[in-house]
Amino acid sequence: MQPKAPPTRERPGVGTGATRRSVVGTEASSLTLQPATDLIAARRRWAYRLIRRTTTPAPRYGSSSWLALPEGDPAKIASVVTAAESWARGGDDLEADLHQELVAAGLAHKQAEDAEYQARAETHRSEWSRRTPPGKSFTERRTEQLAAAEPRPGDFTGRGSA
Numbered sequence: 001m002q003p004k005a006p007p008t009r010e011r012p013g014v015g016t017g018a019t020r021r022s023v024v025g026t027e028a029s030s031l032t033l034q035p036a037t038d039l040i041a042a043r044r045r046w047a048y049r050l051i052r053r054t055t056t057p058a059p060r061y062g063s064s065s066w067l068a069l070p071e072g073d074p075a076k077i078a079s080v081v082t083a084a085e086s087w088a089r090g091g092d093d094l095e096a097d098l099h100q101e102l103v104a105a106g107l108a109h110k111q112a113e114d115a116e117y118q119a120r121a122e123t124h125r126s127e128w129s130r131r132t133p134p135g136k137s138f139t140e141r142r143t144e145q146l147a148a149a150e151p152r153p154g155d156f157t158g159r160g161s162a
Helices: 036-052 064-068 074-092 094-131 138-149
Strands: 008-012 019-023
Touching: 036 074, 074 094
Parallel strands: none
Antiparallel strands: 008 019
């Protein structure tokens, strides 16, 4: 009696167009999986071979001319394979496309946020520049403030001072 193989769970490969298998109860490092790029390349070669078999242009999948073709006609098969490959290619690049969309959305949000901040800062600057008395720079005003804060003759300097 042969030992029973461990149960497996199938999970669709996100963006790979392939199915990944994981064996329940085993170490993931002990499993060897074929890289997704190899599977995609193999699928594309297979599809290209089927599409090349037709001698006439393949009609659009589901069209009336496609329905009129006999079963097993290379053009009908090529139409089905072309439609399936178009769908699969969308899934092949899905993760990268979604990442690119998220990055673009984040950049657009940040640019809008920066523009709003700059507009508010300019409004604030223009309002405060109207309130500042003309003729004195910040340095001159600050020097006056520091001079006013220095101890004057006769000020109590605190207990225990000489």
